[in-house]
Amino acid sequence: MKRSDLRLYAVATPQAMRGRDPVEAVLAAIAGGATLVQVRDKESDARATVELTRALRAAMPREVPLLVNDRVDIAHAAGADGVHLGQRDLSPAAARAVLGNQALVGLTIHHPHEAVADARIDYAGLGPVFATSSKDPGDPPLGIDGLRALRAAVRERLEPLPVCAIAGIDRDRAPAVIGAGVDGVAVIGALFHADDIAAAAVALRTAVDQALAKRTRR
Numbered sequence: 662m663k664r665s666d667l668r669l670y671a672v673a674t675p676q677a678m679r680g681r682d683p684v685e686a687v688l689a690a691i692a693g694g695a696t697l698v699q700v701r702d703k704e705s706d707a708r709a710t711v712e713l714t715r716a717l718r719a720a721m722p723r724e725v726p727l728l729v730n731d732r733v734d735i736a737h738a739a740g741a742d743g744v745h746l747g748q749r750d751l752s753p754a755a756a757r758a759v760l761g762n763q764a765l766v767g768l769t770i771h772h773p774h775e776a777v778a779d780a781r782i783d784y785a786g787l788g789p790v791f792a793t794s795s796k797d798p799g800d801p802p803l804g805i806d807g808l809r810a811l812r813a814a815v816r817e818r819l820e821p822l823p824v825c826a827i828a829g830i831d832r833d834r835a836p837a838v839i840g841a842g843v844d845g846v847a848v849i850g851a852l853f854h855a856d857d858i859a860a861a862a863v864a865l866r867t868a869v870d871q872a873l874a875k876r877t878r879r
Contacts, residue, residue: 665726665765665784667825667845668873669866671695672730675702675713677853683713684720690852691725693862696845699745701730714739726765733759745769745786753781769827771800773814784823786847787811790838791829793850802828805837812842832864839872 671690675683687698700717702710710732718727718740728743729736733756736744743765744756751759753766760766768775768782776785792802803811808826815824826843831851838846846869855861 665823666696667784667823668869669695670697670825670845670847671852672699672701672847672849674849676704677849684716686853686858687717688720689858690862693859694866695862697726699728699730707735710735711739714741728765736760748775757781770815776815776818778818785815786825786827788827790826793829805841809841832868835865835868836872839869840876845869
C-alpha cells in the first residue's frame with residue numbers, strides 16, 4: 662500500500678469552475694495547499710478528458726499525485742498516477758492489471774460491508790457526509806456521527822488504510838469532519854466555486870491541519 666497525503670484532496674470538475682481554465686484553477690488549489698488532485702468529468706468525451714488530464718500532469722508539481730475518477734482507460738491513456746473508483750466501476754484488482762502495481766488506487770465506501778480486506782486499495786473515500794449539489798452519490802448523507810461509525814468499521818477491516826471524507830465539506834465543517842477520525846477532506850465546490858481558489862485552499866488546508874494537530878494532542 663502506498664501512502665497518500667489526503668489532507669486536501671481537490672476534485673477537479675471542469676463544469677464546476679465557473680468558466681475558468683481548469684489547469685490554472687488546479688494550480689491555484691495546489692499553490693494554496695492541495696495535496697492530491699482528481700479529474701472528475703462526467704460530461705466531456707473521453708478524448709477531451711485525456712487531453713485535460715495530460716495537460717494537468719504536465720503542469721502540476723510531480724510530487725502531487727493526479728488521479729482520474731472512474732475511468733481506468735483514461736488514466737492509462739493520459740499517464741495519470743492512478744484512479745479513484747466507485748463501487749460500480751472496475752475492481753481495484755482489474756484497475757491494477759491495467760495501470761500496474763505502482764498506480765495509486767482509491768475506492769469510495771458508503772457502507773461497512775464495502776470495506777473488503779483484500780481490496781488492494783491505497784486509500785478510501787468515505788461519504789457522502791453532507792448533501793451536495795456537486796454529485797449525487799445515491800446514498801443518504803452520513804452526517805458526522807455516521808461518518809465516525811463508518812470510519813470505525815473501515816478501521817476494523819482495513820487498518821491502517823488512510824481515509825478521506827467526501828461531499829459537502831467546507832472550511833467550517835472541516836474540523837468536525839477531521840474530528841470524526843478521517844485523514845483529510847475531498848472537495849469540489851469549497852475550492853472551485855470560490856472567487857479566490859488559492860485563498861480558499863489555504864483556509865481549508867489550515868482548518869484541516871489544525872484539526873489533525875488537535876486530534877493528535879488528545
